[in-house]
Amino acid sequence: MVTEGDFCVKGRSIRFAWSIxxxxxxxxxxxxxEFLVHDQAEYRAAIVKAAxxxxxxxxxxxxxxxxxxxxxxxxxKRPITLTAQTKGKVVLSGTSSLKLAGSYLVVSGLVFRxxxxxxxxxxxxxxxxxxxxxxxxxxxxxxxxxxxPDRRKEDRWVSLYGHDNRVDHSWFAGKGNAGVTLxxxxxxxxxxxxxxxxxxxxxxxxxxLGSNGGETIRIGTSxxxxxxxxxxxxxxxxxxxxxxxxxxxxxxxxxxxxxxxxLRSQGSIVLRHGNGNLVERNVFMGHGKPHTGGVRVINMRxxxxxxxxxxxxxxxxxxxxxVMNGVPGSAINRYHPVSQAVIAGNSILNAGRITLGAxxxxxxxxxxxxxELRGNLMTGANADxxxxxxxxxxxxxxxxxxxxxxxxxxxxxxVRQIATALARAGNGLLYPADPQLAQVGAPRDLKPxxxxxxxxxxxxxxxDQTGFGTGRSVTVSADGxxxxxxxxxxxxxxxxxxxxxxxxxxxxxxxxxxITGPAAAEIVFSSPTLFALAEGGSLRLEGLTIRGDxxxxxxxxxxxxAAQVSTIANYAVEMDGTVFTGMDAxxxxxxxxxxxATFADHIDxxxxxxxxxxxxxxxxxxETSGRGLYAAEHIRIIxxxxxxxxxxxxxxxxxTDESTFGPEVTITGNTVAQSGRVLLTLSGVQSxxxxxxxxxxxxxxxxxxxxxxxxxxxxxxxxxxxxEPLIKxxxxxxxxxxxxxxxxxxxxxx
Numbered sequence: 001m002v003t004e005g006d007f008c009v010k011g012r013s014i015r016f017a018w019s020i021x022x023x024x025x026x027x028x029x030x031x032x033x034e035f036l037v038h039d040q041a042e043y044r045a046a047i048v049k050a051a052x053x054x055x056x057x058x059x060x061x062x063x064x065x066x067x068x069x070x071x072x073x074x075x076x077k078r079p080i081t082l083t084a085q086t087k088g089k090v091v092l093s094g095t096s097s098l099k100l101a102g103s104y105l106v107v108s109g110l111v112f113r114x115x116x117x118x119x120x121x122x123x124x125x126x127x128x129x130x131x132x133x134x135x136x137x138x139x140x141x142x143x144x145x146x147x148x149p150d151r152r153k154e155d156r157w158v159s160l161y162g163h164d165n166r167v168d169h170s171w172f173a174g175k176g177n178a179g180v181t182l183x184x185x186x187x188x189x190x191x192x193x194x195x196x197x198x199x200x201x202x203x204x205x206x207x208x209l210g211s212n213g214g215e216t217i218r219i220g221t222s223x224x225x226x227x228x229x230x231x232x233x234x235x236x237x238x239x240x241x242x243x244x245x246x247x248x249x250x251x252x253x254x255x256x257x258x259x260x261x262x263l264r265s266q267g268s269i270v271l272r273h274g275n276g277n278l279v280e281r282n283v284f285m286g287h288g289k290p291h292t293g294g295v296r297v298i299n300m301r302x303x304x305x306x307x308x309x310x311x312x313x314x315x316x317x318x319x320x321x322x323v324m325n326g327v328p329g330s331a332i333n334r335y336h337p338v339s340q341a342v343i344a345g346n347s348i349l350n351a352g353r354i355t356l357g358a359x360x361x362x363x364x365x366x367x368x369x370x371x372e373l374r375g376n377l378m379t380g381a382n383a384d385x386x387x388x389x390x391x392x393x394x395x396x397x398x399x400x401x402x403x404x405x406x407x408x409x410x411x412x413x414x415v416r417q418i419a420t421a422l423a424r425a426g427n428g429l430l431y432p433a434d435p436q437l438a439q440v441g442a443p444r445d446l447k448p449x450x451x452x453x454x455x456x457x458x459x460x461x462x463x464d465q466t467g468f469g470t471g472r473s474v475t476v477s478a479d480g481x482x483x484x485x486x487x488x489x490x491x492x493x494x495x496x497x498x499x500x501x502x503x504x505x506x507x508x509x510x511x512x513x514x515i516t517g518p519a520a521a522e523i524v525f526s527s528p529t530l531f532a533l534a535e536g537g538s539l540r541l542e543g544l545t546i547r548g549d550x551x552x553x554x555x556x557x558x559x560x561x562a563a564q565v566s567t568i569a570n571y572a573v574e575m576d577g578t579v580f581t582g583m584d585a586x587x588x589x590x591x592x593x594x595x596x597a598t599f600a601d602h603i604d605x606x607x608x609x610x611x612x613x614x615x616x617x618x619x620x621x622x623e624t625s626g627r628g629l630y631a632a633e634h635i636r637i638i639x640x641x642x643x644x645x646x647x648x649x650x651x652x653x654x655x656t657d658e659s660t661f662g663p664e665v666t667i668t669g670n671t672v673a674q675s676g677r678v679l680l681t682l683s684g685v686q687s688x689x690x691x692x693x694x695x696x697x698x699x700x701x702x703x704x705x706x707x708x709x710x711x712x713x714x715x716x717x718x719x720x721x722x723x724e725p726l727i728k729x730x731x732x733x734x735x736x737x738x739x740x741x742x743x744x745x746x747x748x749x750x
Contacts, residue, residue, distance in 0.1 A: 031053075032053035032054050032055065032078070033049075033050075033051070033053075033054045033055075034054070034055045034056075034057065035049070035050070035054070035055070035056045035057065036057045036059060036085060037056060037057070037058060037059065038059045040063075040066055043056070043058065043068075047069075047070065047071070047072065047082075050072050050080050051072075051080070052073070052074045052075045052078035052079070052080060052104070053074070053075075053078035053079075053080070054080055054081070055080075055081045055082075055083060056080075056081070056082050056083070057083055057084065057085045058082075058083070058084055058085060058090045058110070059085050059090070060084065060085045060086050060089040060090055061089070061090065061091075062091045062093055063090065063091065063092050063093070063096065064092075064093045064094040064096070064115075065093075065094040065095050065096060065115075066092055066094075066096045067095075067096065067097050067099075067118060068082075068092070068096070068097065068098040068099065069099050069101070069127060070082050070098065070099065070100050070101075070102075070105060070107060071099075071100070071101040071102050071127060071131070072102045072105060073102045073103050073104065074102075074103065074104030074105060074106075075104055076104060076135065078104075079104040079105060079106045079136075079137075080102075080104065080105055080106070081105075081106040081107075081108070082105070082106070082107045082108075083106075083107070083108045083109045083110075084108070084109035084110055086109075087108065087109035087140060087456065087458055088109065088111060088142070088456065088458045088459055090109065090110050090111065091111045091112075091113055091114065092110060092111065092112045092113075092115070093112075093113060093114035093115040094114070094115040095115060095116065095117070095118040096112060096115055096117075096118075096122075097117050097118055097119065097121065097122055097123070097124070098110075098122070098123045098124070099123075099124045099126065099127050100123075100124070100125050100126070100127075100133040100136055100138075101125075101126055101127035101128075101131040101132060101133055102131075102133060102134075102136070103133070103134045103135050103136065104135050104136065105133060105136040105137070106136065106137045106139065107136075107137070107138050107139070107141065108138075108139045108140045108141070109140050109141075109456075110141055110142070111141075111142040111144065111459070112141075112142065112143045112144065112146045113142070113143075113144040113145065113146060114146075115146060116146055116147055116148045116149065116155070117146070117148070117155050117157075119155070120154070120155050120156065120179075121155060121156050121157075121158075121159045122143055122146055122155065122156070122157045122158065123138065123141070123143075123157065123158045123159070124158075124159045124161065125159060125160050125161045125162050125165050126159075126161040126162065129187070132161040132162035133161065133162045133165055134162045134163050134164055134165065135163075135164045135165070136162075136165050136166075137165065137166045137167075137168070138158070138165075138166070138167045138168070138170060139166075139167075139168050139169050139170065140169050140170060140456040140458075141167075141170040141171070141456075142170065142171040142172075142456065142459050143157045143158075143170075143171070143172050143173075143175075144171070144173060144174055145173070145174035145175075145176070145568075146174075146175075147174070147175060147176045147177045147568045148177040149566060149568075150177065150566040150597055151176055151177045151178065151209075151566050151567065151568055151597055151598075151599070152177070152178055152211075152566065152597050152629070153177055153178065154177070154178040154179040154213055155177065155178075155179045156179050156180055156181070156182070156183050157172055157175060157179075157181050157182060158172075158181070158182040158183070159182075159183055159185050160182070160183065160184045160185060160194070160196050160198075160231075161185050161187075162194075163192065163193065163194050163195050163196070164194075164195045164196070165194075165196050165197075166196065166197045166198075166199070167182065167196075167197075167198050167199075167201060168197070168198075168199045168200045168201060169200045169201065169454065169455060169456055170201045170202070170455060170456070171201070171202045171204065171455040171456060171459050172201065172202070172203050172204065172216075173202070173203070173204025173205055173206070173239075173462055174204070174205065174206070174462070175206050175243070176206075176207060176209075176568035176569060176570075177568060178209060178211065178213040178214070179213055180213065180214075180215040180216070180217070180218045180249075181203065181206065181215070181216045181217065181243075182198065182203075182216070182217050182218075183217070183218045183219075184196055184218070184219040184220060184229055184231050184252070186220045186221065186223075186224045186227075186229060186252060187224075188223045188224060189224075190224065191224050191227035192227075193228050193229060193230040193254070194229045194230060194231050195230050195231065196229075196231040196232070197231070197232045197234070198217065198231070198232070198233045198234075198236065199232070199233070199234045199235045199236060200235050200236065200453065200454050200455075201236045201237075201454055201455060202236070202237050202239065202451070202454045202455030202461060203216050203217075203236060203237065203238045203239065203241055204239050204240065204241075204461065204462050205239065205240040205241070205242070205462060205465075206240070206241045206242060206243040207242055207243070207569075207570045207599075207601065208242050208243065208244070208266070208570065208599070208601065208633050208660070208661060208662070209243045209244055209599070209660075210599040210629060210630055210631075210632075210633065210660065210662075211244075211627060211628045211629045211630075211657070211660060212244065212627070212628050212657040212659045212660065213244070214243025214244035214659075215243060215244060215246045215247065215248070215249045216238060216241045216243060216247050216248065217233060217247070217248045217249070218246075218248075218249040218251060219231050219233075219248075219249070219250050219251060219252050219255055220250070220251040220252030220273070220274065221251050221273075222251055222273050222332050222333040223332070224252065225251045225252050225253070225273030225274045225332060226253065226273075226274065226275070226332065227252065227253060227274075228252065228253040228254030228255075228274075228276070229252035229253065229254060229255055229274075230254040230255065231252075231255050231256075232255070232256045232257075232258065233248060233255070233256070233257045233258070233260065234256065234257075234258040234259045234260065235258075235259045235260065235449060235453070235454070236260045236261075236449075236454060237260070237261045237263060237449055237451060237453075237454045237455075238260065238261070238262045238263065238265050239263045239264065239265065239451070239461070240263070240264050240265060241262075241265040241266075241267065242265060242266040242267065242291075243267070244267060244659045244660055244661075245266075245267045245268065245270070245291070245293070245317050245318055245658070245659045245660065245661065246267055246268065246270040246272065246659060247262065247265055247266075247267040247268060247269060247270075248269045248270065249270050249272050250269070250270065250271050250272060250273070250274060250277050251272050251273040251274055252273065252274040253274035253275045253276045253277060254274075254276050254277065255274070255277045255278070256277070256278045256280075257269055257277070257278070257279045257280075257282065258278070258279075258280050258281055258282065259280075259281050259282065259449070260282045260283075260449070261282070261283050261285070261448055261449040262282065262283070262284045262285070263285050264285065264286065264287050264289050264292065265286075265292060266289065266290070266291035266292055266293075266314075266318070266661060267291065267292075267293055267314075267318060268293030268294055268295060268296045268314070268317070268318050268319075268322070269282070269294070269295050269296070270295075270296040270298075271295070271296065271297055271298050271299060271302050272296075272298060273298070273299065273332070273333075273336070274299060275299050275300040275301050275302070276300070276301040276302070277302050277303070278302075278303045278305075279295050279302075279303070279304045279305075279307065280303070280304075280305045280306050280307065281306045281307065281443075281446060282307045282308070283307070283308045283309075283429070283446060283448040283449070284307070284308065284309040284310065284312055284320075285310055285311060285448075286309075286310065286311040286312035286313055286314075287311050288311050288313050288350075288381075289311075289313060290313050290314070290661075291313070291314045291318045291661045292311070292312045292313050292314050292318070293312055293314035293317070293318030293319060293320065293322070294307070294309045294312050294314075294319070294320040294321055294322075294348065294351075295307070295320075295321060295322075296317060296318075296319075296322040296324065296358070297321075297322065297323045297324060297338055297341050297343070298324045298326065298335055298336060298338060299326075299336045299337075299338065299339075300336065300338075300339045300340055300341075301339075301340045301341070302338070302341045302342075303341070303342045303343075303344075304321075304341070304342070304343045304344075304346065305342065305343070305344045305345050305346065306344075306345045306346065306442055306443050306446075307346045307347075307442060308346070308347045308349075308429055308442040308446055308448075309321075309346065309347065309348045309349065309351065310347075310349045310350055310429070310430065311349070311350050311351075312348075312350075312351050312352060313351075313352040313381065314352055314353065315352050315353040315355070315388070316353070316355060316358065316359075316388075316708075316709045317358060317359065317658065317708070317709070318661075319351070319352070319353040319354055319355040319358065319388070320348045320351035320352065320353065320354055321343065321346070321348060321351075321354045321355070322354075322355045322358040323338055323341065323343070323355070323356050323357065323358060323368050323371070323396070324338060324357075324358045324359050324364070324368075325337070325338075325357045325358065325359050325360040325361075325364040325365065325366060325367055325368070325390065325391045326338060326364055326366040326368075327363055327364055327365070327366060328365060328366045330366075334363075335359070335364055337366035337367075337368070337369065338368035338369070338371060339368070339369050339370050339371065339395075340370045340371060341368065341371035341372070342371070342372055342374075343371070343372070343373045343374075343376065344372070344373070344374045344375050344376065345374075345375045345376065345441065345442060345443065346376045346377070346441065346442060347376070347377045347429075347430070347431075347441035347442035348376065348377070348378045348379070349377070349378075349379050349422070349430055350379055350380070350381050351378070351379070351380055351381065351386060352380070352381055352382075353380075353385070353386065353387075353388050354378060354380075354386055354387050354388070355388040355389075355390060356368070356387070356388070356389050356390065356391070356393050356396065357389060357390040357391025357392065357393065358388075358390055359390070359709070359735070360390045360391040360735065361732075361733055361734055361735045362732050362733065363732070363733050367391040367392040367393070367394075367395055368391075368393070368395045368396050369395035370395060371395060371396045371397070372396065372397040372398075372399065373396055373397070373398050373399075373401055373414070373415075374397075374398070374399040374400050374401065374414075375399075375400045375401065375439065375440055375441070376401045376402075376440070376441065377401075377402050377403075377420070377432065377437070377440045377441030377442070378401065378402070378403040378404075378405065378415075379403060379404045379405060379420065379422075380403075380404070380405040383404060383405040383406055384405070384406050386403065386405035386406070387405065387406075387407070387408050387411065389408055389410060389411075390735070393410045393411070394410075397414065398411050398414025398415050399414045400414070400440065401414055401415040401416065401440075402415070402416050402418050402420060402432075402437060402440045402441075403415055403416070403417055403418075403420075404417065404418065404419055404420050405417070418437070420432050420434065420437065421433040421434065425444060427444075427446055427447055427448060428448060429442070429446060429448065431444060466490040466491045466511075466512055467491065467512060468491065468512050468513075468514050468538070468540045468572075468574065469491065469493055469514050469540075470490075470491035470512075471489055471490055471491030471492040471493065471512075472489070472491075472492055472493070473492075473493045473495060474488075474492060474493070474494055474495065475495045475497065476494050476495065476496055476497075476501075477497070478497075478499050478500065478501055478502075481494070481496070481501045481503065481507070481523070482503065482505070482507060485507045485508070485509070485513065485515075486507075486508065488509075488510075488511055488513045489511060490511040490512050490536075491511070491512055492511065492512075492513055492514070493513075493514040493515075493516060494513065494514065494515045494516070495516055495517060496515065496516065496517030496518075496521035496523075496544065497517065497518075497521060498517075498518055498520035498521055499520070499521065499522070500522050500523075500524060501521065501522065501523045501524070502524050502525075502526075503523060503524070503525040503526070503527065503530060504525075504526050504527060505527050506527050506528075506529040506530065506531070506532040506561075507530065507531050507532065508532050508534050508537070509531055509532065509533050509534060509537035509538070509539050510534045510535065510536050510537045511536055511537060511538075512537075512538040512540075512572075513537070513538070513539055513540070514540040514541075514542065515539070515540070515541055515542070515544065516540075516541075516542035516543055516544070517542075517543055517544050518543060519543060519544070519545050519579060520545070521543075521544055521545065522544075522545040522546075522547060523544060523545070523546045523547070524546075524547045524549075524550055525546070525547075525548060525550065525551060525559075526550040526551060526552075527551065527552075528551065528552055528554070528556065528557045528558070529557070529558050529559075529560075529561045530546065530548075530558075530559045530560065531559065531560045531561070532561050532563070533560070533561065533562050533563050533567075533571050533573075533598075534563055534567070535563065535567045535568065535569060536567075536569050537563075537571060538571045538572040538573065539560060539571075539572075539573050539574070540572075540573075540574040540575075540576070541574070541575045541576070541578045542576045542577060542578065543576070543577045543578060544578045544579070545578070545579045545581070546559060546578065546579070546580050546581075547580075547581050547582045548580070548581070548582050548583035548589065549581070549582030549583075549585060551583070551585075551586060551589070552586060553585060553586045554586055555586060555587040555588040555589075556588055556589075557583070557586055557588075557589045557590070557615075558589070558590045558591070558592065558593035558615075558619075559580060559583065559590075559591050559592065560573055560591065560592045560593070561592075561593045561595070562593065562594045562595040562598040562600070562631075563595060563598050564595055565597070566596075566597035566598065567597070567598045567599075570599045570600060570601040570633075571598065571599075571600050571601070572600060572601050572602050572603070572604075573592060573600060573602075573603045573604070574602075574603075574604045574606075575604070575605045575606070575608050576604075576606045576607055576608070577606070577607045577608065578608050578609075579608070579609045579611075580608065580609065580610045580611070580613070581610075581611050581612055582612055583610075583612055583613045583614065583615075584612035584613055584614040584644060585614075586614065587614050587615075588614060588615045588646075589613060589614045589615045589646075590613075590615035590616050590617075590618075590619045591610060591613060591615075591616070591617045591618065592617070592618050592619065592620075593619045593622075594618075594619060594620045594622050594631035594632065595622050596622045596623055596624075596629075598631075599630075599631065599632070599633070600631060600632035600633065601632075601633050601634065602632065602633060602634040602635070602636070603618060603620075603632050603634070603635050603636070604634075604636045604638075605617070605618075605636065605637045605638070605640055606636070606638050606639060606640070607638075607639045607640060608640045608641075609640065609641045609642075610640070610641070610642045610643070610645060611642075611643045611644060612643070612644050612645075613642075613644070613645040613646060614646050615646045615647070616645075616646055616647045616648070616649060616650050617637070617642060617645060617647070617648050617649060618635065618637070618648070618649040618650070618651070619649075619650055620632055620635070620649065620650060620651045620652065620663075621650045621651060621652035621681070621683075623652065623653075623654065624652070624654065625654065625655075626654040626655045627654070627655050627657070628653065628654065628655035628656070628657035628659075628660060629653075629654070629655075630651075630652065630653035630654075630660070630662065630663050630684065631651070631652075631663070632651075632662070632663055633661065633662040633663065633664065634662065634663075634664050634666075635649070635651065635663060635664065635665045635666070636665075636666045636667075637649070637666070637667045637668075637670060638666065638667070638668050638669050638670065639668075639669040639670065640669075640670050640671075641670070641671045641673075642670065642671070642672045642673070642675075643672075643673045643674060644673070644674050645672070645674070645675050645676070646675065646676040647675055647676055647678050647679055647680065647681070647699070648667070648670075648672055648675065648679055648680045649665075649667075649680055649681070649682070650678075650680075650681045651663055651665060651681070651682050651683070651685060652681075652683045652684060653683065653684030653685060653686070653706065654683070654684060654706075655684075655706070656706060656707045656731060656733070657707075658707055658708045660686070661686065662685075662686055662687070663684075663685045663686060663687075664685070664686060664687040664688075665682060665685050665687065665688050665689070666689045667680075667689070667690045667691075667693060668689060668690070668691045668692055668693065669691075669692050669693065670693045670694070671693070671694045671696070672693070672694070672695050672696065672698055673696045673697065674696065674697045674698070675695075675697070675698045675699045676699050677699045677700065678699045678700050678702070679695060679698040679699040679700060679701050679722070680700075680701045680702070681700075681702050682702070682703045682704070683702075683703075683704040683706070683730075684704065684705075684706040684730075685703070685710065685712075686708060686709075686710050686711070687710070687711045687712075688703060688710070688711070688712045688713065688714075689713050690713070690714045690715075690717060690725075691713065691714075691715050691716050691717065692716045692717065693717045693718070694717070694718045694720065695717065695718070695719050695720065695722040696720040696721060696722065697720070697721045697722065698719075698721075698722035699722075699723075700723055700726065701722070701723070701724075701725040701726065702725070702726045702728075703725060703726070703727045703728070704727075704728050704729075704730050705727070705728070705729045705730060705734060705736040706730050706731060706734065707731055707733045707734040708734055709734065709735050709736070709737065710734065710736045710737070711736075711737045712727065712736060712737065712738045712739070712740075713738075713739045714739070714740045714741075714743065715739060715740065715741045715742050715743065716741075716742045716743065717743045717744075718743070718744050718745075718746075719743060719744065719745040719746070719749075720745075720746050720747050721746075721747035721748055721749055722745070722747075722749055723749040724743075724745060725740070727740075
């Protein structure tokens with residue numbers, strides 16, 4: 001029999017036709033409801049009504065300044081879902097955020113782009129300290145360059161509170177301000193297991209932050225680090241995650257880091273606090289990029305097994321394998337000694353360094369104990385320097401390890417030196433060709449992730465950043481430089497012709513721009529700044545002549561000046577074969593002036609000539625907070641000539657933090673004739689090479705080491721009427737490596 005009737009949908013009657021079969025009376029079932037909402041008011045009304053199994057869809061389009069609160073209680077089989085009308089076509093912009101509270105909630109398909117969080121978190125698995133999320137899921141979410149305007153202001157993109165939550169198949173890239181990308185938060189006094197899972201996500205490019213706080217993932221903090229979080233980080237891709245030395249910072253116990261691909265990323269997986277963690281079956285591909293690291297081991301009962309590491313160029317704390325020295329009776333926030341570590345079945349190939357007893361100094365005096373390294377395959381980019389032993393290794397049992405590198409005596413006989421031929425297998429990884437070594441190193445059934453395996457399939461992975469000289473080439477007339485600069489596109493090359501180019505106002509640089517020309521192409525500027533770097537701007541100068549004698553007779557001029565407001569994108573300055581003159585009529589006239597809250601990936605001066613400069617060639621000491629901030633990652637001054645300058649460089653990295661890579665300073669092959677009272681000041685620099693320079697009638701050269709393992713080499717320089725370099729240590733911690741050799745000095749330096 002066919003009739004018409006009512007069907008209950010959450011208390012609403014829907015008319016439809018149905019067939020009746022004589023059956024026992026059944027209760028009226030409840031169907032899930034769907035809500036398509038078009039504004040914030042409709043959303044708030046819908047979310048109040050949402051019940052288990054319901055779906056709330058945000059209409060396609062831009063949702064600006066939207067503080068989303070998603071609160072409800074679903075069930076395991078009938079979660080409440082918040083999603084996009086069409087995945088990827090709902091963009092939250094401006095000051096937008098998302099808070100989840102309740103249980104069995106699912107969020108999917110949303111994009112955060114073109115704005116920043118109104119507070120300390122973009123997405124938080126809690127409404128407040130009393131209302132957190134459990135058994136909830138964040139999937140196919142995108143957070144793309146969603147940064148605070150001030151790079152120094154800290155926020156987190158995802159904060160996992162509560163327990164049994166999952167973040168998967170999501171996309172996170174472009175974080176440029178301070179703060180971890182994704183954090184498992186374990187508030188003080190809440191020591192219970194979290195059981196979170198973080199899997200199949202794409203963690204994309206994060207440039208060096210230039211201070212602490214640039215981790216990609218952090219699990220816990222030191223306060224509750226002696227309890228277990230029991231969280232899992234598996235099957236993710238970390239691509240160019242260069243924020244700081246800790247890519248994944250584990251600060252709790254009982255966690256598993258498994259099956260991830262770490263690709264061209266500076267830093268390491270660091271077992272910083274907590275015990276009983278497992279790092280297994282991860283693939284690290286460094287491609288020889290500086291500071292690419294593997295695993296750093298601290299604390300008790302850590303297991304590092306069956307990992308594959310190739311082309312990791314890091315040393316010291318970012319070694320392919322770093323087993324730390326600890327602090328006897330360590331405070332909870334320092335370095336507990338390594339004990340009962342098992343490091344087995346790993347392939348560490350073409351590595352820059354394996355460091356045992358890393359960080360040993362006056363504080364970290366406790367060597368690893370009751371630990372073992374067995375069945376590992378280890379080869380080095382340099383066979384003579386693969387192993388670095390900084391402390392007593394008698395607490396480590398070595399067995400069945402194989403290396404092609406030179407074996408230090410303390411590691412023998414448990415590490416055998418064997419010339420090992422390697423062949424690339426079908427999975428793209430290298431294994432010993434000798435069948436007798438088949439059981440040494442990483443397992444042969446590893447399957448490295450591909451980029452297509454992670455993140456949402458509807459949002460593309462980012463390409464490499466546009467560099468110098470990759471765009472179109474434009475010839476610029478004498479009166480067209482300002483217009484051409486303002487209209488420049490990324491990677492563009494402006495070609496100047498012989499003649500004078502007069503600049504009366506700063507040229508704002510907003511993209512990667514090259515300006516080139518013959519030496520007869522002369523730029524004369526009359527403004528306090530010639531080139532003003534703005535957000536996204538980088539500058540390369542080639543073969544020009546630049547005169548500053550028309551600049552104002554006031555202090556503080558600069559040929560190139562970093563932005564005077566905070567910028568998120570890191571910049572670069574390159575000067576090649578360019579001549580600078582006439583910058584000494586006004587006081588404190590700098591060639592390059594950095595600024596607080598900006599950061600240079602590199603500053604390269606190659607084959608330039610500077611005659612008459614009252615200030616500094618490079619003024620890079622503007623960050624004075626003492627929080628470990630600094631101005632530039634890589635600084636290279638090579639094969640150049642300087643005459644009558646105030647100073648060559650003033651470079652500062654303050655504070656006692658050990659989680660950054662730089663600054664790295666190279667000064668080689670230069671001639672400096674006549675400087676001010678201070679020729680060169682380097683403070684807190686992590687790597688210094690001063691080699692084959694001639695300093696004539698120069699001022700003081702001062703280097704101050706801070707914490708960590710600063711590496712200073714001063715060799716083969718000629719000091720004429722110039723004092724000997726002064727090297728001092730600012731703190732008792734740290735183990736500086738210093739080489740001062742083959743320098744010659746003549747004349748009176750008084």
